[in-house]
Each structure stands twice: as structure tokens, then as C-alpha cells.
Amino acid sequence: MPHPYHPLHAPHLQPQLHLPSHYFQEFAPSRRLASHVAAYWTVDFLPVPGNPGHRVIPDGCVDIIVDLFASSSRQAAYVVGLTTQVEVLQVVKARSVWGIRLYSESARTILKAPISTLKTNRMFLEEFWGQEALDWVEKLLTAQSIPDRIEVVEQQLSQILAATESPAPTLVYQSLQYIYEVKGNLSVTELADKVNFSERHLRRAFELELGLSPKEMLGIVRFQSLLGELYSGDYSSLTDLALQHGYYDQSHFSSVFKRYYGLPLKQLTKLE
Known part of the structure; x- marks a missing residue:
């Protein structure tokens, strides 16, 4: 079922941000997950002169982010909570990140905890999913293409949702x-x-x-x-x-x- 809310981010509004050193893409989730996931996204950074950094705009969503260049699966995946003001991330080293933008009303079910439990605005996914997070990140890091990556993500999210009883609307x-x-x-x-x-x-x-x-x-x-x-x-x-x-x-x-x-x-x- 489609969701009525579709937040935007800076690269949509500022075409000049599409640079070889700052490559941003978004991908729609499957229909079965469209009421839970706003988008999958990826950003590739290169630390070159003139790179304006990545502008993160408040959108009322929660993100699971995976650093594809991380040295270990334990350090690769983290959850970023709701933001209330803009943040510009400066690029100091080459990075490639993969993101899952969750609607806030679905984040509790998928993370298995309320968003308010984020002790800081960023916590490792392992703190929410335990060993399951490390196993999942390994699959994601070894995926050979974006379609493969999406498939790994959708299998995980679908399994979590299928294993969770549908609660009464809060x-x-x-x-x-x-x-x-x-x-x-x-x-x-x-x-x-x-x-x-x-x-x-x-x-x-x-x-x-x-x-x-x-x-x-x-x-x-x-x-x-x-x-x-x-x-x-x-x-x-x-x-x-x-x-x-x-x-x-x-x-x-x-x-x-x-x-x-x-x-x-x-x-x-x-x-x-």
C-alpha cells in the first residue's frame, strides 16, 4: 500500500550537488514494504576540493545506515534517529554508504524498540538486533550489485514484519x-x-x-x-x-x- 508522505532531500532540489565526488541515488521499495520504507538510498563520497558535503534535512524518518567501506560488520551498521535541524556532513575520506529510510511509525516494529530508546542520535544496529545484525550486514557487504543489496534488505525486513504480530494502532x-x-x-x-x-x-x-x-x-x-x-x-x-x-x-x-x-x-x- 503506498504511503501518503514522501520526504525529499537536498540532491533532489539542488542538481548542482550531483558531482563525480558526491553521487546520490534513491530506490523505491517493493509494494509490500512501501508502507514501512520511504526509500533505499546510497551516497558515494570523494574528499576533493569543492565538495560541499552531504546536507541532511529533517524528514521525520529513521535511517539504518551501512558503511560499505567498514573494516568489520560490527562497526558497519548503525541507526540514526529523528533529526530536528539540518546537518552538513563534511567529507574527509572516501566513503560509500547504503541507507534504509524508515517511516517513524514503522521503526519500532523493525528495530524491535521505540525510537526514543536511542541513547544518542546514532547507535550500532547490533544494539537493536544483536547477532542477527552482524549476519545481515555480512550479506549486505558481500552483495555484488544494487538489486542484490535491495533483495538482502527486503528479505530481512519482510522476515521481521512477518514474525511480528500486527499490533493495534497506537x-x-x-x-x-x-x-x-x-x-x-x-x-x-x-x-x-x-x-x-x-x-x-x-x-x-x-x-x-x-x-x-x-x-x-x-x-x-x-x-x-x-x-x-x-x-x-x-x-x-x-x-x-x-x-x-x-x-x-x-x-x-x-x-x-x-x-x-x-x-x-x-x-x-x-x-x-
């Missing part, structure tokens, strides 16, 4: 469906009314499950929805685009864009 899951449906364009008060819980209870549920507030998730999804329309070019002006997504104050809109993307919006478009 409050966070239900809330996220509303957030995706309206593209983040509602307040925490309105969201609490939708799910028939108090704001306090809703905030507590988000913190326990995701480790961030419903307000922050609303802001990220709203921002990503704006990026989607910016990418499609389906807007008449930046002002209209901002208003359509509930940014009624220009200074607030500018500060939000700088926080999440790290660049002024007008650097990504020639439209006024």
Missing part, C-alpha cells in the same frame, strides 16, 4: 496518519482533538515513542510538504507557497527554512 500511529493527511498543517490542539486525547497525553506519547514532540513532527512534515511543491514547481510565487503551508509571517518562514535546510529559500529558486 496513539502516535493514528496521530501521524492525520499529520500526513493534512501535510502537517494543523496545530497540536487540533491534532489532540482529532485523536480525542489531551495535549498533555499526546505530547507524552510522542516523547515516549519517538523522542520528540508532536509540534516538532508537525513542523517537519509541513516543511517537507512545502519542499515537495517547490520540487514540482507547482506554485506561482514563494509568498503564495509559504501562505499555503501556514507560514503567515515571512521572518518565521525564513527562520524555519534556515533551520531545516540551512540555506535561504531563494538560493533554491529564481522565483520571487
Whole structure:
């Protein structure tokens, strides 16, 4: 079943980032995993002069990342939690990484633990899956092609999902469906009314499950929805685009864009 939310990242919006020294690709999951996985992705880096680094934008997703140049399977795979501001990763040595971008409402099932259990924003996959992680990483590191790599990933994820009983939808899951449906364009008060819980209870549920507030998730999804329309070019002006997504104050809109993307919006478009 297709997912209603499809986050974007910098190489989609900035074609100039496609360099021989910074090669980014995304791949869609199979239909059976499309409601759990936003995308598979790969980035190859070379530390050459002029490489701008890799811009990581908050997207409301959790990533399993595998360093394909790692010296051991134990050090190769790690989980990166939800981010709330842009980060630019600078390249100091040649790297090739493989990523699995998980929707946050599915991450608990796949990781076998809530996202909030991430002690830091990055933890080795072994801490979640144990020996199973090391065995899986070995298969991934020895895969001979991208289709082979995808097959290894999909077999693992499908086995985990098949072995897990389908739980009743949680409050966070239900809330996220509303957030995706309206593209983040509602307040925490309105969201609490939708799910028939108090704001306090809703905030507590988000913190326990995701480790961030419903307000922050609303802001990220709203921002990503704006990026989607910016990418499609389906807007008449930046002002209209901002208003359509509930940014009624220009200074607030500018500060939000700088926080999440790290660049002024007008650097990504020639439209006024």
C-alpha cells in the first residue's frame, strides 16, 4: 500500500550537488514494504576540493545506515534517529554508504524498540538486533550489485514484519496518519482533538515513542510538504507557497527554512 508522505532531500532540489565526488541515488521499495520504507538510498563520497558535503534535512524518518567501506560488520551498521535541524556532513575520506529510510511509525516494529530508546542520535544496529545484525550486514557487504543489496534488505525486513504480530494502532500511529493527511498543517490542539486525547497525553506519547514532540513532527512534515511543491514547481510565487503551508509571517518562514535546510529559500529558486 503506498504511503501518503514522501520526504525529499537536498540532491533532489539542488542538481548542482550531483558531482563525480558526491553521487546520490534513491530506490523505491517493493509494494509490500512501501508502507514501512520511504526509500533505499546510497551516497558515494570523494574528499576533493569543492565538495560541499552531504546536507541532511529533517524528514521525520529513521535511517539504518551501512558503511560499505567498514573494516568489520560490527562497526558497519548503525541507526540514526529523528533529526530536528539540518546537518552538513563534511567529507574527509572516501566513503560509500547504503541507507534504509524508515517511516517513524514503522521503526519500532523493525528495530524491535521505540525510537526514543536511542541513547544518542546514532547507535550500532547490533544494539537493536544483536547477532542477527552482524549476519545481515555480512550479506549486505558481500552483495555484488544494487538489486542484490535491495533483495538482502527486503528479505530481512519482510522476515521481521512477518514474525511480528500486527499490533493495534497506537496513539502516535493514528496521530501521524492525520499529520500526513493534512501535510502537517494543523496545530497540536487540533491534532489532540482529532485523536480525542489531551495535549498533555499526546505530547507524552510522542516523547515516549519517538523522542520528540508532536509540534516538532508537525513542523517537519509541513516543511517537507512545502519542499515537495517547490520540487514540482507547482506554485506561482514563494509568498503564495509559504501562505499555503501556514507560514503567515515571512521572518518565521525564513527562520524555519534556515533551520531545516540551512540555506535561504531563494538560493533554491529564481522565483520571487
